[in-house]
Amino acid sequence: MAAPVLSDIDVTARVDARHWRVLLGRLHATFATGTFAVGVGLVERIAAAADEAGHHPDVDLRYAAVHVALVSHDANGLTERDVALAARISAIVDDLGVAAVPGGPQELEVAVDALDIAAVRPFWRAVLGYEDEPPPAPDASPALRDPAGRGPALWFQQMDAPRPQRNRIHLDVTVPHDVAQARVRAAIEAGGRLVSDAAAPAFWVLADAEGNEACVCTWQGRA
Incomplete structure (x- = not known):
């Protein structure tokens, strides 16, 4: 057990x-x-x-x-x-x-926005040579992980409608909770912009000068 x-x-x-x-x-x-x-x-x-x-x-x-x-x-x-x-x-x-180096640890995930997760996930598993990661909850869609433990995890976010006007893949950068706000500030000072902090401190949504998005994430503020 x-x-x-x-x-x-x-x-x-x-x-x-x-x-x-x-x-x-x-x-x-x-x-x-x-x-x-x-x-x-x-x-x-x-x-x-x-x-x-x-x-x-x-x-x-x-x-x-x-x-x-x-x-x-x-x-x-x-x-x-x-x-x-x-x-x-x-x-x-x-x-x-x-x-x-307390601010040294970092985990990178790639998030794919999809209307039909079951249809697209097998493609990414095959093309990357990845495997299913145990889901965090019984009803959650499993992410994909590198069996060698080197590449970033790939997970899938359910879309409710097509969004052709915005990117469908974004990066989730998980950092220590006590360096997240500094990372957000650094990204903004480097030419990015804050899209939303509504879910902070779980995650901040940022975008580069052309609108490509990344989220700075922590364990805090989650169920």
């Missing part, structure tokens, strides 16, 4: 705010290691802790940074196991003297 899924607000309150942020139902942390050798050492320590806990994160090792993402796949969400492993990893980075 899968462990109970914790709410985003509960997980956020319980993990080390210096390191961890919740994005799209996963715990993320980016650590500024500075060198590849320090990064390798950090990954080795994380691997040992994960093996001990029997719960394994996704780890991305780059020259000057290590990114860690935690989720309980069997529960399709965050559980006590993720909170516990996050605490272990926080202790490891403190021991190594490695600092986190």
Whole structure:
């Protein structure tokens, strides 16, 4: 039996705010290691802790940074196991003297507006080589994900009528809740405009100078 899924607000309150942020139902942390050798050492320590806990994160090792993402796949969400492993990893980075980049985590999704989701989703699954992602609710249309975990997720938004006057695909950029407003301001200062903040802080709708849209999203303000 899968462990109970914790709410985003509960997980956020319980993990080390210096390191961890919740994005799209996963715990993320980016650590500024500075060198590849320090990064390798950090990954080795994380691997040992994960093996001990029997719960394994996704780890991305780059020259000057290590990114860690935690989720309980069997529960399709965050559980006590993720909170516990996050605490272990926080202790490891403190021991190594490695600092986190709290605004570093980011998740990118591509949203397709469609009148007939069932008709278009198989095409995108085939052309991208993606697979179905477990839906967040029984009646929700499943998104598509890269089985290798590298590409952005693709999800489908139900249209109520044709909208030939506007773009049908937009980007959803999910960022830590405490950097979202700064990201929105930066986009506007870079020549964009605010289309709507009616749903903020769940998401802000922005557009570039030619009307192409992107949403800056957080976990906050959602049911």
